[in-house]
Amino acid sequence: MREPRLTLITRPGCHLCDEAKLALDRVVAVTADRWTEKDVTDDIELEREYGDRLPVVLLDGKEHGYWRVEEERLLRDLTTPQL
Numbered sequence: 001m002r003e004p005r006l007t008l009i010t011r012p013g014c015h016l017c018d019e020a021k022l023a024l025d026r027v028v029a030v031t032a033d034r035w036t037e038k039d040v041t042d043d044i045e046l047e048r049e050y051g052d053r054l055p056v057v058l059l060d061g062k063e064h065g066y067w068r069v070e071e072e073r074l075l076r077d078l079t080t081p082q083l
Helices: 015-031 044-050 071-079
Strands: 006-010 035-039 056-059 062-066
Touching: 006 015, 015 035, 015 071, 056 071, 062 071
Parallel strands: 006 035
Antiparallel strands: 006 056, 056 062
């Protein structure tokens, strides 16, 4: 099984993070992908990089967006063949 293409960077108590989790669940229900979560409180480097922009969605390790999940764009990017 391959690694999830999507990573959600979060922190506990973040209401936007909770909304982002639901949005990612909707996206992967369509694409059959998986996502993983990383908590900035467990990683000082993540906190420094993303702490003021949470939640952050990474697609294939690259920042795809922050604060809100752009579901349509994410669906498109997940289903477009990679070159």
